[in-house]
Amino acid sequence: MSVRLADGIIILEGECQVDEAEPLLELLLADPGAAVDWSGCTHLHTSLVQVLLALRPGMAGSPGSEFLRKWILPTLNCG
Template identity: 30%
Template structure:
């Protein structure tokens, strides 16, 4: 399951396809202070990442693999990566 919502954290795992975007969006709207655990995230569809960029949730864990610096930058200042 690529997306698992917990009480305060939503876990992104493996490959998150486009349909995960809607669930992520709903969860972030209902949990404005909720965090994202993306430890085992390998890849995500633009729609999923777009939700993250617009909502700018805090990350409890950044993905272990891959280059996500650009996402971190896009979420911190919305401009640069």
């Protein structure tokens, strides 16, 4: 799984594919205050971006992908 919960923080790591959108949504709905650490994320399917844009969790770290840092990070207003 590229989306998991560890010590109250939602971790996104590696290539987060479309099938990870629902688990991400469920984790965020279960704990709306949970931060999302995406420092190990190298790819983020647009379905996960949509979940993050809709729920606007606190984002921690900087993603491992230049594309995510350049285009998605500013969109989420976390960098």
